[in-house]
Amino acid sequence: MQPSEWTRVLAKYREPILSRSIFELIVTLAPFVAIWALAWWMLSISPWLAMALALANAAFLVRLFMIQHDCGHGAFFKNRRVGDWMGRFIGVLTLTPYDIWRKTHSIHHATTGNLDKRGVGDLPTLTVQEYREKNWVGRASYRLVRNPLFLFGVVPFYTFFLQNRLPVGLMRSGWRYWFSALATNVVIGAALATIGWLGGWDVLLFVFLPTMLLAASTGMWLFYVQHQFEDTFWDHEGDWNVHDAAFNGSSHYDLPGILRWITANIGVHHVHHLASHIPFYRLGEVVRDHDILAQSRRLTLWESFRCARLHLWDENSRKLLSFSDARALAT
Numbered sequence: 001m002q003p004s005e006w007t008r009v010l011a012k013y014r015e016p017i018l019s020r021s022i023f024e025l026i027v028t029l030a031p032f033v034a035i036w037a038l039a040w041w042m043l044s045i046s047p048w049l050a051m052a053l054a055l056a057n058a059a060f061l062v063r064l065f066m067i068q069h070d071c072g073h074g075a076f077f078k079n080r081r082v083g084d085w086m087g088r089f090i091g092v093l094t095l096t097p098y099d100i101w102r103k104t105h106s107i108h109h110a111t112t113g114n115l116d117k118r119g120v121g122d123l124p125t126l127t128v129q130e131y132r133e134k135n136w137v138g139r140a141s142y143r144l145v146r147n148p149l150f151l152f153g154v155v156p157f158y159t160f161f162l163q164n165r166l167p168v169g170l171m172r173s174g175w176r177y178w179f180s181a182l183a184t185n186v187v188i189g190a191a192l193a194t195i196g197w198l199g200g201w202d203v204l205l206f207v208f209l210p211t212m213l214l215a216a217s218t219g220m221w222l223f224y225v226q227h228q229f230e231d232t233f234w235d236h237e238g239d240w241n242v243h244d245a246a247f248n249g250s251s252h253y254d255l256p257g258i259l260r261w262i263t264a265n266i267g268v269h270h271v272h273h274l275a276s277h278i279p280f281y282r283l284g285e286v287v288r289d290h291d292i293l294a295q296s297r298r299l300t301l302w303e304s305f306r307c308a309r310l311h312l313w314d315e316n317s318r319k320l321l322s323f324s325d326a327r328a329l330a331t
Contacts, residue, residue: 097184
């Protein structure tokens with residue numbers, strides 16, 4: 001079956017179930033708030049125990065981001081207005097202005113795998129030829145950006161703490177995106193100031209920061225392996241179409257059960273890109289009902305670690321290569 005035909009097959013899974021959406025929200029938000037409060041209280045006993053709880057709570061913050069993600073696609077609530085306001089509320093917790101993220105993420109869905117439309121909602125990816133044509137400064141810069149320590153350490157901090165404070169990529173797109181950024185910033189600032197006033201800097205240092213940083217790094221890793229794997233898909237505009245790119249350029253990150261729950265089935269990414277209106281809690285139904293989708297683009301947890309060393313797209317072999325593999329092509 002062609003990727004374009006799958007969109008019609010998957011249409012029956014698009015309907016969100018209100019009771020299920022509310023349940024998923026409660027079992028994610030309530031533990032997040034409870035663990036946050038417990039970690040705050042634990043500071044009076046040991047800041048290191050408080051930090052351990054905060055790190056564990058990153059799992060629920062990741063899941064909240066996935067709910068925000070579904071709201072952005074109109075997949076979590078049938079009523080779009082309700083979904084948007086829920087997304088804006090969660091955006092304060094995830095430090096992500098909802099309206100900006102929704103717009104840039106829609107661009108990502110519309111251009112993923114398109115070599116001529118890189119730059120919005122994706123990770124920097126050069127072809128082998130483009131990399132070779134750069135001078136040593138350009139090559140060194142690209143190597144730095146693609147270094148796993150930088151990509152999953154520095155970039156998440158920059159993205160969520162700095163970049164998200166402004167409508168980056170949408171500066172000239174109207175007041176709506178400026179308002180989204182500034183309103184979210186005001187609420188975040190007020191919340192952090194209140195927390196600091198009531199609990200002091202220790203709460204921010206040992207509770208807020210560990211949760212946010214680990215969740216941000218986890219989110220960056222998930223976004224990376226969803227599209228940066230060896231047999232992914234890139235093409236120039238003339239040969240590119242959205243359905244082929246969605247199916248072939250998105251992995252099925254087949255995680256263990258507890259990790260699937262924490263990440264809200266976002267690993268079933270090839271299906272998500274084919275039919276982004278399917279609620280995350282129905283993606284499991286899809287792969288159960290269609291074994292071909294369960295086996296397609298499959299990437300296990302262990303296999304995914306190798307993806308961290310892949311950096312350059314080779315247009316001849318149509319594979320993502322490591323720097324050493326690309327260098328070997330020239331010899």
